[in-house]
Amino acid sequence: MNAMIVRRVIPPVLLGLAALVLWEALVIVADIQPYLLPAPTAIGAQLAMVAPALLSAMAATGSNALIGLVAGAAIAVTFALLASRIPAIDHLIAPIVAAIAVVPIVALAPVLTSMFGATSESPRRVVVAIVVFVPVFVNALRGLRQVRPVHRDLMRSYAATNGQLTRHVTLPGALPFVMTGLNVASSLAVISAIVAEYFGGLQNGLGSRITSAAANSAYPRAWAYVVGAIVLGLIFYGITLAIEAATNRRR
Amino acid sequence: MTNATTASVPAVDVRGVTKTFPSRRGDDVTALLDVSLSVHAGEFVSLIGPSGCGKSTLLRIIADLDSPTSGEVSVFGKSASGARRDQDYGIAFQSAGLLPWRTVAANIELPLQLHGMTRPARRARVSELVELVGLSSFASSYPDQLSGGMQQRVAIARALAESPRLLLMDEPFGALDEMTREYMQSELVRIADESAAAVVFVTHSIPEAVFLSNRVVVMSPRPGRIQTIVDVDLGSNRGERLREDAHFFEKVTIVREALHGTPAPHSASRGVDHR
Numbered sequence: 001m002n003a004m005i006v007r008r009v010i011p012p013v014l015l016g017l018a019a020l021v022l023w024e025a026l027v028i029v030a031d032i033q034p035y036l037l038p039a040p041t042a043i044g045a046q047l048a049m050v051a052p053a054l055l056s057a058m059a060a061t062g063s064n065a066l067i068g069l070v071a072g073a074a075i076a077v078t079f080a081l082l083a084s085r086i087p088a089i090d091h092l093i094a095p096i097v098a099a100i101a102v103v104p105i106v107a108l109a110p111v112l113t114s115m116f117g118a119t120s121e122s123p124r125r126v127v128v129a130i131v132v133f134v135p136v137f138v139n140a141l142r143g144l145r146q147v148r149p150v151h152r153d154l155m156r157s158y159a160a161t162n163g164q165l166t167r168h169v170t171l172p173g174a175l176p177f178v179m180t181g182l183n184v185a186s187s188l189a190v191i192s193a194i195v196a197e198y199f200g201g202l203q204n205g206l207g208s209r210i211t212s213a214a215a216n217s218a219y220p221r222a223w224a225y226v227v228g229a230i231v232l233g234l235i236f237y238g239i240t241l242a243i244e245a246a247t248n249r250r251r
Numbered sequence: 252m253t254n255a256t257t258a259s260v261p262a263v264d265v266r267g268v269t270k271t272f273p274s275r276r277g278d279d280v281t282a283l284l285d286v287s288l289s290v291h292a293g294e295f296v297s298l299i300g301p302s303g304c305g306k307s308t309l310l311r312i313i314a315d316l317d318s319p320t321s322g323e324v325s326v327f328g329k330s331a332s333g334a335r336r337d338q339d340y341g342i343a344f345q346s347a348g349l350l351p352w353r354t355v356a357a358n359i360e361l362p363l364q365l366h367g368m369t370r371p372a373r374r375a376r377v378s379e380l381v382e383l384v385g386l387s388s389f390a391s392s393y394p395d396q397l398s399g400g401m402q403q404r405v406a407i408a409r410a411l412a413e414s415p416r417l418l419l420m421d422e423p424f425g426a427l428d429e430m431t432r433e434y435m436q437s438e439l440v441r442i443a444d445e446s447a448a449a450v451v452f453v454t455h456s457i458p459e460a461v462f463l464s465n466r467v468v469v470m471s472p473r474p475g476r477i478q479t480i481v482d483v484d485l486g487s488n489r490g491e492r493l494r495e496d497a498h499f500f501e502k503v504t505i506v507r508e509a510l511h512g513t514p515a516p517h518s519a520s521r522g523v524d525h526r
Contacts, residue, residue, distance in 0.1 A: 150348035
């Protein structure tokens with residue numbers, strides 16, 4: 001077990017460190033200006049300096065991403081359930097989903113910001129929910145349609161109600177598919193929460209800190225916030241991966 | 252096993268059932284043509300025939316999973332759908348059809364849970380059932396941790412959960428290897444005896460049908476109809492030795508020849524079928 005961890009964890013960590021050393025050396029030797037590419041040590045120094053602000057920015061963006069993710073996923077699963085049960089809704093919703101799938105979030109964010117007002121977190125959460133909706137919906141619907149005929153026959157032989165079929169067979173069977181959708185959606189949630197901040201509104205999140213630092217020529221600081229964004233994305237991805245593994249162990 | 256005289260209402264009564272499946276090109280497929288069959292309470296009846304003879308369709312019609320095009324089916328004197336709603340039968344399919352996210356105990360518990368039995372009562376019944384099928388030490392295992400034979404035993408326990416008076420089985424041992432299969436057959440004879448349920452058992456194995464049944468219904472395909480019904484009655488004491496008994500082979504030969512459509516001259520010199 002320990003040997004396996006050593007073999008699987010040490011090489012990528014070493015590779016990352018080597019890349020950082022190479023990066024530092026390149027910046028010094030080639031005398032690269034900070035606005036092009038700051039040195040890792042400069043970014044590290046900024047990280048330490050802005051740590052409290054960085055953490056609060058991560059919390060602000062992270063909570064927007066989380067609320068949007070949960071809301072978008074819940075709506076997506078609900079609509080997928082309806083579409084899998086009622087053909088009319090399925091036909092109605094298919095073109096709407098196609099339309100949502102191609103909505104450019106860059107176009108929607110400023111409109112929503114002026115709609116909700118500049119002091120509201122809501123436009124970011126709505127943007128995240130819209131982005132999250134499509135992958136969760138598509139995967140959930142696919143999972144809900146995977147009910148094995150033998151399970152359907154079995155539940156019919158038990159004279160089970162539609163609700164019982166959904167609760168005991170359809171939903172648990174669709175869970176791995178929903179998790180696959182959430183996996184994709186979790187990364188998209190963080191990205192869209194950050195991008196949504198680029199279009200004005202509150203200045204408390206990672207996206208607005210990155211733009212304001214860059215606007216003030218504080219390039220290492222901008223990069224420090226970028227590092228924060230990467231960490232936040234990894235946290236979201238890791239948590240959904242862990243939830244997926246926990247729900248998958250039992251099948 | 253043969254307490255057929257105790258109940259006057261047959262467990263299953265099929266009268267003139269025809270089933271046609273419409274096909275896209277207009278030429279309908281007749282799966283069953285004018286099939287009539289009566290199964291007494293407590294009786295073990297096998298349906299045997301080549302694929303396409305409609306034996307599974309007949310079972311599904313009895314279970315009210317399909318409806319006949321014409322003809323009537325009654326189960327314990329009720330309509331097939333009434334019997335299904337009243338949970339008068341338990342059913343097992345060729346694939347065990349266990350829910351992979353539920354443990355062995357939770358799978359067996361499913362019908363009890365759906366029909367509102369209290370948790371303590373469920374727990375007591377499930378522990379009886381896992382013992383009945385010899386899986387007490389696997390109650391908390393998941394289906395993917397079990398062999399095919401064990402999964403099938405779970406499915407049988409689940410079918411027996413509500414002590415049905417009728418057990419419908421659609422090739423439940425079809426996917427098992429020969430050793431496991433013979434073991435499961437002996438187990439099923441024991442379980443059917445203990446529960447005193449009538450059994451309708453679909454199979455395409457001749458020795459299996461003869462070993463298990465009071466009567467073997469031989470069916471022929473296109474259109475599916477009953478060719479003949481062979482009375483087996485090898486007695487209730489069916490140990491492993493029965494499989495090597497001359498009487499057993501004689502019945503196997505009769506069923507086999509009925510299946511192949513040749514008359515069955517009763518001569519001891521004829522080769523017996525060991526399959």
